[in-house]
Amino acid sequence: MVGDPVPEFLDLRIRRVVATSAAIDALSTHGVTVLRTAADEALVIDADAGEFKLDDPWAIVQEDTSWVAFAYDHETAARLFPRIASWEPPSAAQPFAQGMAVGLPVKAWWREEDMVIFGPACFEHDLRHRIDEVLT
Amino acid sequence: MEEHRTLQVDGESVACHDGDDLLSAAIRSGDWPAGVLCATGDCANCLATIDGVAYVRMCQTPAASAREVMTMAANELPPLLESSEARTPAAIEHRHADVVVIGGGRSGQVAAAAAESGGETVLVLDAGVGEEVIAVYAGPLVVARTHEAMVHVRCDRVIVATGSLTIPSVAEGSRLVGLVTPRAHARFVERGIDLGVVVRPESPAARFESADNHHVSAVTSVAGTVPCDTVVVDEGRSPRDALIRMATDLNVEVVGSAAAPGDHPPCPTTGLICPCKGVSAEQLHEVWGRGFEHMELLKRGSGAGTGTCQGSSCMPYLRSFVAKKVGEIVAPFTARPLTRQLTMAEVAAGQYLPAVARTALDGEHRALGAAMDRIGGWWRPWTYGDTNAEYEAVRHRVSVGDVSTLGKMIVQGPDAEALLQKLYPTDIGTIRTGRSRYVLMLDERGYVFDDGMVARVGDHEFMLTFTTGGASMAEMWVRDQADGLDVRILNQTLSLGAINVTGPRSRELLTALGLGEDIPFLGCGQRSIAGVACTVFRLSFTGELSYELHHRRGDAVTLWRALLAAGESLGIRPHGLETLMRLRLEKGHIVVGQDTDYDSSPRRLDHEWAVNLDCGDFVGRQATQRTSELPLDKKLAGLTSTATPHEGASLWAGDRFAGHVTSATWSPAAETAVMLAWLRFDDGASPEQQLEVETFAGRIPAHRAELPFYDPDGRRPRA
Numbered sequence: 001m002v003g004d005p006v007p008e009f010l011d012l013r014i015r016r017v018v019a020t021s022a023a024i025d026a027l028s029t030h031g032v033t034v035l036r037t038a039a040d041e042a043l044v045i046d047a048d049a050g051e052f053k054l055d056d057p058w059a060i061v062q063e064d065t066s067w068v069a070f071a072y073d074h075e076t077a078a079r080l081f082p083r084i085a086s087w088e089p090p091s092a093a094q095p096f097a098q099g100m101a102v103g104l105p106v107k108a109w110w111r112e113e114d115m116v117i118f119g120p121a122c123f124e125h126d127l128r129h130r131i132d133e134v135l136t
Numbered sequence: 137m138e139e140h141r142t143l144q145v146d147g148e149s150v151a152c153h154d155g156d157d158l159l160s161a162a163i164r165s166g167d168w169p170a171g172v173l174c175a176t177g178d179c180a181n182c183l184a185t186i187d188g189v190a191y192v193r194m195c196q197t198p199a200a201s202a203r204e205v206m207t208m209a210a211n212e213l214p215p216l217l218e219s220s221e222a223r224t225p226a227a228i229e230h231r232h233a234d235v236v237v238i239g240g241g242r243s244g245q246v247a248a249a250a251a252e253s254g255g256e257t258v259l260v261l262d263a264g265v266g267e268e269v270i271a272v273y274a275g276p277l278v279v280a281r282t283h284e285a286m287v288h289v290r291c292d293r294v295i296v297a298t299g300s301l302t303i304p305s306v307a308e309g310s311r312l313v314g315l316v317t318p319r320a321h322a323r324f325v326e327r328g329i330d331l332g333v334v335v336r337p338e339s340p341a342a343r344f345e346s347a348d349n350h351h352v353s354a355v356t357s358v359a360g361t362v363p364c365d366t367v368v369v370d371e372g373r374s375p376r377d378a379l380i381r382m383a384t385d386l387n388v389e390v391v392g393s394a395a396a397p398g399d400h401p402p403c404p405t406t407g408l409i410c411p412c413k414g415v416s417a418e419q420l421h422e423v424w425g426r427g428f429e430h431m432e433l434l435k436r437g438s439g440a441g442t443g444t445c446q447g448s449s450c451m452p453y454l455r456s457f458v459a460k461k462v463g464e465i466v467a468p469f470t471a472r473p474l475t476r477q478l479t480m481a482e483v484a485a486g487q488y489l490p491a492v493a494r495t496a497l498d499g500e501h502r503a504l505g506a507a508m509d510r511i512g513g514w515w516r517p518w519t520y521g522d523t524n525a526e527y528e529a530v531r532h533r534v535s536v537g538d539v540s541t542l543g544k545m546i547v548q549g550p551d552a553e554a555l556l557q558k559l560y561p562t563d564i565g566t567i568r569t570g571r572s573r574y575v576l577m578l579d580e581r582g583y584v585f586d587d588g589m590v591a592r593v594g595d596h597e598f599m600l601t602f603t604t605g606g607a608s609m610a611e612m613w614v615r616d617q618a619d620g621l622d623v624r625i626l627n628q629t630l631s632l633g634a635i636n637v638t639g640p641r642s643r644e645l646l647t648a649l650g651l652g653e654d655i656p657f658l659g660c661g662q663r664s665i666a667g668v669a670c671t672v673f674r675l676s677f678t679g680e681l682s683y684e685l686h687h688r689r690g691d692a693v694t695l696w697r698a699l700l701a702a703g704e705s706l707g708i709r710p711h712g713l714e715t716l717m718r719l720r721l722e723k724g725h726i727v728v729g730q731d732t733d734y735d736s737s738p739r740r741l742d743h744e745w746a747v748n749l750d751c752g753d754f755v756g757r758q759a760t761q762r763t764s765e766l767p768l769d770k771k772l773a774g775l776t777s778t779a780t781p782h783e784g785a786s787l788w789a790g791d792r793f794a795g796h797v798t799s800a801t802w803s804p805a806a807e808t809a810v811m812l813a814w815l816r817f818d819d820g821a822s823p824e825q826q827l828e829v830e831t832f833a834g835r836i837p838a839h840r841a842e843l844p845f846y847d848p849d850g851r852r853p854r855a
Contacts (some may be wrong), residue, residue, distance in 0.1 A: 018546075019624045040624070058596070058624050065690025066631035067418040086230045086288060086486075103488025119629045122493035122514075122688060130488065134227075 009124075010069040010116060019059035026055055035096045035109060043107075069118030070128065076135040077115035081108075083134045089115065102130035139340050144206040153327070158184065158194035158202055160327040168313045168351070169194075169207060171411055172238040172369055175320035177263065177303065177375065180444045183208050190214030191444055191477035195320075196268075211414035211443065213618075215736035226479070227285035230622030233259035236278045236291045236342035238269045238379060240342050243392025244297030253296070259289055263298075271473030272383040272548045281476065286485035293387040296380050300393040303371040304454045306407040306417065309344030314352035320369045332365025340371055340402065349703070350831045370679045372399025378446045379472035400465060403456040410450040412443020431458050435469045446471040478544055495540040496633050496692035506712060512605035514541040519712040527804060530678050530719055534639035534701050537716060539684060540692065543588065543607025545614065548597040548622035556598060557588060558617050561760065563751035567592045572658050572673060576738055576746050577602075577610065578756030582763055584736050584743070586610050587728050589675060591660045599660070599671065599686075602629075603728050617755065633692035637699060638682035640855065641706045646683055647671075648702050655683070657854045666698030676853035678716065679723035679846050718801045721810055724774055724843030730783075731772060731798040731812050737763055742843075770795070770816045774843040777836055780809040781829045787813055788835060789825040797829060811838075 017024065021039045029035045032052045033045040044052060049061050072080060081089040085101035090110035098107040104123045109116040119127050142149045145158075146495045151160035159175060159182045162168070169360045171181035174194045182194040185206040191214065194205070208214055228782075235251040237244045240262025248258045261267040261280050267287070269280045272749055276294050280287040302317040304310070316324065316625040319623050337357045344367065347353040355367045375394045404417045415438045431454070440454055441447035447454070451468050459589030493514045501508060506517035517538065520526060529535040547555060556564045560575040567573050572591035576584050586606035602610040607629045615625060637646060643654060649666045655674040660714045663672045668691040687695055700708060711719075719725075726732065726741060737760065749761055775787075780802050787795040793816070800811035811829075829838040842848070 007142050016626065016631065018624045041626075046425065056624075058622075060546055060548060060624050060626045062626070062628075062631070063688065064631045065688045082230045083228060083285075086290065104491055120493075122630050123491050125494055125498075126491040 003022070007070045007072070010071055010118075011045045012067065012069045012118065014064045014067055015047065015049065016064040017042045017044055017054065017059060019054050019056040023054045023056035025057060027135050028050060035100060035107065037107070045109075066121045067118050068121045068124045069116050071111075071114040071116045073114055077117075080131075080134070081115075084131065102127070102134065104130070141200070143199065143202055146207055150205075152199035156199040156201050156327060157204060157323075158182075158186070158197045160195075160324060160329060161199045162194060162205070162207070163324060166326070170209070170311050170313050171408075172310065172315040172317060173318045173320045173327075174302060174304070175323040176301060177268075178301045178448045180449070180693055183212075183444065185214045186462045189479055193476075195323075201431050211277065211412055224481065226481040226485040229282075229285040229287045230486070231259060231287060231289045233257045233289060233291045233794060235259070235295060236276070236289050236299055237295045238272075238278065239297035239299060239392070239394070240264055241297060241299050241392065243394075245293045247275045247391050247634060248717070250327055253806070256292075257568060259291070261287075261289070268476060269379060270476045270478065272365055272379050272386060272388060273473065274386060275567075276383070276386050276388065279473075281478070286478075286482050288486070288681075289425055293389070294383065296377075296388060296390045296394055297392045298376040298379060298394045300373040300396065300398065301376050302369075303374050303399060303401055304449055305341050305344075305369040305371055306401075306404040306409050306453050307341050307343055308406050309346065309352065310341075310407045311411075312344050312346050312352045313350055314364075315344065315369055316366060318368055318370055321366070331362065334366045334368060335362050335364035336368040336370075337362070339476045340802030341367065341369060357726045371401040374398040374448075374452045376448065377451075377468065377470040378448055381447075381468055382473055382475075384470065398452060400456050400459065401452055403460040404453055409453045409457075410440035410443065412440075412445055412449070413439040413441075415440040415450070417453075417457075420454075420661045424457075424461060429461070431455075431466050432469050434458065441469060442472075444477060446475055457528050493541075493630070495538055497538045497540065497635075497696050500693060500696055501710075504710065506710075509713070511713060512541060512603070514604060516541060517710070517712040519538065522712055523712070523715050524804075526571060526709060526715040527718060528730060529707060529709045530639050530680055530711055530715065531805070532639065532640065534641040534645050535709060535711045536696065536703070537633075537636040537638065537711050538696075539636045540633040540689075541604040542629070543600075543602030543604070543610055544628040544634070544655060544686065545600040545602070545611065546597070546626040546628060547600060547614070547618075547623055548594070549621075550596060551618075551621035552596045552598055553624050555614070555618050555621050555623050556600075557752050558754055559614060560590060561749075561751070561754045561756065562590075563748050564592075565751075569594060570659055570661055572660050572675065574675075574746060576743060577606075577613065578738070578754070578760065580755060580759065581735075582737050582742060582756040583734060584728060584732055584738060585613075585680040585702070587726070589673065591668055591673060593660065593671075605729055632686050633689045634687070635685045635692070635695060635699065636677070636682060638676070638678045638680050640681055640709075640852070642681050642683055645699065645708065649698060651683075664697055666702070668695045668698075670695070677723075677725055678719040679844070680719075680852050681855050682853060715800070718803070721799050721801050721812065722803050722805055722844065722846035724812070724845065726772070726812065727799065733814075736772070739764055739768065740770055768817060770814055772798070772812055773815050774841045774845065775811045775827070775829070775838045776806070776808045776815050776841045776845070777811070777829055777831075777838045778809065779831050779833065779836055781811065781838075785786070785830045787815065787838060788828045788830070792829055794825065802846055810841070810845045813838075 024042045032047040035043040087099040090097040095110040107117045150165040169182045177196045186192045224486045234256035235258045237248045237260045251258045267284050270697040271279045278289040339357045341358040345354040354363045424439040435441045492510045492572050499518040506520045508515045510519040577586040579653040588601040598778040660673045670687045673684040785797040793814040797811045797813045827838040
């Protein structure tokens with residue numbers, strides 16, 4: 001037993017942003033939480049579109065309800081992560097990481113209070129089932 | 137030592153004591169494997185099938201963990217399992233370190249301490265505590281087996297400190313029972329096993345003799361012949377270097393006695409050199425004589441060193457053998473992963489089958505009793521139980537279908553139109569804002585690899601759709617072609633849901649839910665339907681008046697339920713993929729991947745109407761232009777017959793194979809079986825030839841027919 005079963009899903013408000021690399025670089029200085037997923041793409045957490053400004057007239061900003069997220073305390077996450085992913089988990093120094101975990105595309109976000117693991121909602125069933133399997 | 141429990145070894149009950157390994161327990165009971173036993177896991181002389189797992193070294197296995205043991209010779213194949221009993225999946229543990237030290241002995245500890253003092257993170261893997269490294273791969277990636285899990289360690293460098301091993305004897309009788317290395321002797325004495333009269337020859341043994349042709353009874357060396365029950369053999373030390381030999385091109389260093397050159401025993405003239413593959417000294421001579429005059433060739437020609445110990449036992453003798461032939465000591469040959477056999481569960485640890493995606497409506501479909509199937513990487517409703525009723529709903533009333541699986545993408549930016557002009561063989565400039573167009577995607581050879589829609593939603597803003605199965609490939613294709621262009625690309629396939637509302641009463645339904653101003657055929661616009669923000673596309677795959685509602689994934693269930701509730705009085709029912717395939721085939725619409733091959737040009741598909749050669753230099757244009765002048769060798773065509781053939785059925789023109797069926801269904805509208813089929817014209821056959829199609833009842837006539845089979849004027853979707 002690595003830890004507790006998969007906890008209830010978190011209700012994260014996510015906005016997906018596609019813009020020039022420079023515009024996304026500048027985003028994090030606006031006081032919003034930015035998870036950089038690609039050179040030209042990022043996820044902005046818990047912020048309305050009006051709360052941040054992108055220096056790119058062609059930027060695409062969309063509210064995205066297609067993720068499932070859940071959080072583990074750091075102790076549990078430290079025990080769980082080596083069982084599900086070959087990449088190094090995020091840390092205070094590098095709070096966001098992404099890659100395949102339990103055979104699925106997964107993102108991990110280190111927060112001071114916990115570790116958030118999230119992935120596409122279309123794989124919710126497999127994500128929950130496979131992590132449950134690892135935990136038990 | 138207290139007798140603890142019994143286990144079955146080759147069908148006999150064997151008592152084992154607390155702390156016994158399987159080899160000690162077997163020897164105590166008199167079941168003694170042949171050959172020189174090392175008790176260090178290096179040789180392959182104590183292999184066994186333990187509880188159904190073959191090639192396990194008894195000396196490395198605690199007796200307490202086993203129930204049933206079947207011993208096996210080193211070069212013997214294990215018995216096939218009689219049952220398909222499911223094995224417990226092996227757990228995986230991924231770890232990271234700057235340095236991995238393999239070996240927990242003195243040299244390993246020194247190396248680890250040095251690395252740690254330099255500020256590096258160090259992980260020591262020690263076989264002595266059950267951390268058995270079985271391979272070093274590029275990365276470097278070190279793979280180890282522990283009692284708890286398969287451990288995969290990614291690191292910057294590897295230090296091998298695996299020490300050395302005793303070189304066993306190779307001489308006449310060296311496969312007798314009763315021969316041990318000093319380490320094995322110490323182990324058995326420690327376990328309280330009576331080994332009888334033990335002899336340690338001070339010079340290399342020339343011959344081992346046996347009174348019963350089984351157990352050693354005397355050993356002969358230059359000092360003479362000495363009677364005995366057990367012989368402790370020691371022909372020198374050899375580096376335990378299999379892991380090093382499989383990683384010579386990686387960032388791997390070796391320390392301690394593993395780095396020593398090792399001893400070189402005399403070249404044997406007789407005896408079994410490689411126990412794992414059963415290669416004798418005589419066979420080595422024979423293979424060398426056939427021209428395999430090199431260390432690596434000798435390995436390949438004889439198989440020596442390719443067995444379960446990867447040359448640990450035989451390497452010193454192989455080098456001596458080659459040295460005697462060529463006059464110098466040559467380097468050892470490369471080793472291959474793994475150094476230990478793994479079970480399939482251990483190999484597959486941490487691996488998963490590809491997951492099948494689920495739309496936001498997956499639960500709704502299942503609740504409605506849909507038969508779900510995996511199609512294009514998604515679970516999709518194949519039918520809700522009554523395909524005829526589903527068909528009737530679409531053709532005569534109203535129906536909904538979940539098309540969330542379609543590829544969906546936004547492309548915008550100053551160069552968006554230029555990008556799409558490269559991607560599609562149509563004049564993008566003539567697509568007005570709020571309008572859409574059916575498009576093909578061609579590769580450089582002019583072959584169709586996907587199709588979909590392009591909608592212009594602003595001067596420099598477009599929405600694209602792709603097929604379900606082709607969406608990932610299409611995204612890569614679009615991004616490749618966008619290189620250097622000022623565009624923003626967002627793949628929305630997973631983030632948007634899409635529901636197709638189709639049937640002659642679909643407008644009525646949507647109007648009741650807030651459609652407002654209607655959208656013209658092939659138009660698109662933003663609407664709020666049942667309070668859900670949607671991008672509405674007016675297009676038709678079913679051949680009826682249809683609207684495709686694209687919406688946030690999180691709103692899908694709300695929208696679906698609202699449509700079903702409001703449509704109840706209109707006789708609504710959802711349709712599955714089986715019905716959709718019937719509807720689209722009546723309209724002659726192709727499904728890329730089903731009706732197309734890897735060489736399907738628009739011309740062969742009878743889709744030249746979708747290609748405009750005058751609209752710029754799109755991908756595939758040159759090939760399309762060139763091949764348009766060649767004789768048409770095959771063509772996708774419509775056919776009818778009195779019975780429905782299976783997809784893939786052969787077509788015949790007399791005795792000549794004339795093509796095959798790609799899609800077939802019974803058409804209630806045409807009251808005949810309809811199909812799409814590839815017709816071959818490559819040997820001069822006439823398009824007008826008389827055809828027959830194979831069915832389960834035999835060949836029946838098939839007739840060429842104009843497409844579409846339903847609503848040839850296309851009035852219904854434009855209604």
